[in-house]
Amino acid sequence: MKDKKQKNEQNAGAIAAKPKKKKKVLIVVLVIVAVLVVWIGISIHNATKQVAMAVNTVEVEPVQKRDLSDTISVKGTVAGASSTNVTSKAASEITSMNVQVGDIVKEGDVLCTLDSTSIEEKIADLEKSMSNANAVSSINTQQAADALQQAKDDQTTTLAAAQKTLDRAKDSYNGAQMLYDQGQADFAALLAAKQAVEDAQTAYDTAVETTNRAIETAQEAQELNKYKDTDTTSKDTLSNLKEQLADCEITAPCGGVVTAVNSKVGDINAEKNVIMTIEDTSSLKMVATVQEADVLKLQEGMEATVTADATGDEQIKGTVTRVVRVKSQGTTGSDGSTTSAGGYSIEIALDNQELLIGMAVKAKVMIQAKGEVLAVPYDLIQYDDNGQAYVLVAEADDGGNATAVRRNITVGDEVDYYTEVTGGDLAEGDMLIYDTTFSIAEGQTFTPEQMYSEQDMGLTDGTGTEVSE
Numbered sequence: 001m002k003d004k005k006q007k008n009e010q011n012a013g014a015i016a017a018k019p020k021k022k023k024k025v026l027i028v029v030l031v032i033v034a035v036l037v038v039w040i041g042i043s044i045h046n047a048t049k050q051v052a053m054a055v056n057t058v059e060v061e062p063v064q065k066r067d068l069s070d071t072i073s074v075k076g077t078v079a080g081a082s083s084t085n086v087t088s089k090a091a092s093e094i095t096s097m098n099v100q101v102g103d104i105v106k107e108g109d110v111l112c113t114l115d116s117t118s119i120e121e122k123i124a125d126l127e128k129s130m131s132n133a134n135a136v137s138s139i140n141t142q143q144a145a146d147a148l149q150q151a152k153d154d155q156t157t158t159l160a161a162a163q164k165t166l167d168r169a170k171d172s173y174n175g176a177q178m179l180y181d182q183g184q185a186d187f188a189a190l191l192a193a194k195q196a197v198e199d200a201q202t203a204y205d206t207a208v209e210t211t212n213r214a215i216e217t218a219q220e221a222q223e224l225n226k227y228k229d230t231d232t233t234s235k236d237t238l239s240n241l242k243e244q245l246a247d248c249e250i251t252a253p254c255g256g257v258v259t260a261v262n263s264k265v266g267d268i269n270a271e272k273n274v275i276m277t278i279e280d281t282s283s284l285k286m287v288a289t290v291q292e293a294d295v296l297k298l299q300e301g302m303e304a305t306v307t308a309d310a311t312g313d314e315q316i317k318g319t320v321t322r323v324v325r326v327k328s329q330g331t332t333g334s335d336g337s338t339t340s341a342g343g344y345s346i347e348i349a350l351d352n353q354e355l356l357i358g359m360a361v362k363a364k365v366m367i368q369a370k371g372e373v374l375a376v377p378y379d380l381i382q383y384d385d386n387g388q389a390y391v392l393v394a395e396a397d398d399g400g401n402a403t404a405v406r407r408n409i410t411v412g413d414e415v416d417y418y419t420e421v422t423g424g425d426l427a428e429g430d431m432l433i434y435d436t437t438f439s440i441a442e443g444q445t446f447t448p449e450q451m452y453s454e455q456d457m458g459l460t461d462g463t464g465t466e467v468s469e
Helices: 002-055 117-181 187-230 233-246
Strands: 058-062 064-067 070-086 094-097 110-114 249-251 256-261 276-290 303-308 316-324 344-350 360-368 372-377 389-396 402-415 418-424 431-434
Touching: 058 389, 070 256, 070 344, 117 187, 117 233, 276 316, 276 360, 303 344, 344 360
Parallel strands: none
Antiparallel strands: 058 431, 064 372, 070 276, 070 360, 094 110, 110 249, 256 276, 276 344, 303 316, 303 360, 316 344, 372 418, 389 402, 389 431, 402 418
């Protein structure tokens, strides 16, 4: 009984202890919940405050001078200032080719040779034929000259005889007239004498006409023979063959780099075939494609700054020498070179001889040199009802707070994103408020926490140019 009583007492003590343990656990839970509630409240408050601050932040950047020179950027390749297509009139087989693409040649270097055997044979045969023809022509020429002289001599003899007959007839008529006047001859005799004079005159006139015609015929024959002697197909053919023979050894017409070889040993050359192309590297140019929106701004004589990967940061001077204002799939240059397909094109003379033909280059063509001037982004400029242009700047007080203040400006040229400021109240270093929506009003204030600058965040290099990652 005693043991049972003790056991009951122990059970009663255990039952009494359980409510106390539950109470302690509940207190701990309530404390944790309270801490969480406080932490969440603080977080929400801070987040709300941050959101409010973010909504009211403003970007401010110092007003700076910028180079507002208007330029056009183009890309292209290096080419010789001039190029020469090498051809040959010889329609013969190519027997040797002494150069290949990329070789540097000097004027007079032998580039290739063609077989001259058949041409030499044709020349020999034609010269022999022409020699025989010349001999015959010489005989014909002499005969024509003799015939002309004979016609002239015949005219002299014939006219002399006719003149003598005419003179006798006139003397007889004069005698008959005298006898008739003296009554010693009848009228019939006088008429007969007169008829004799008329007949003699007619005979003389006929002799003049006949002999003149004979002389003219002889002269025409002589002139025709001279024409045949000096303007013959054979002479033209011989001249052409000799030109072909000279073209069997092709020499470089100029110094430069061989940029194309279109034939090989064994090919039969055609007269108009371009065997190879040589570009003069003593002076170089850049051939570039131009966008349609830019071509009307470009003019011959404009200066350019050219760069190439091969020369690093070196800036090469250039001058626009040609603007091709015709759009085509492939624009042919003044020297026969062809630009890349599509668009308009320009040629820029380069003040550099170290670049190589075909190198990729970039150029900035100066449209209008402006230099360093005070400038602001064009989309920050506002206008009042009177048309006065102005911008807003953040004017700070001693405590670091700032107020949006109006600065009147006079605008100049607009180049890309920036507009030149030529006058007004704005000064270099003023903290320009970047508000493209014009939601900030004049007089609005900002705390230091509400203002930020991309320069401070490392997003620009200090000149407004974004830093690439």
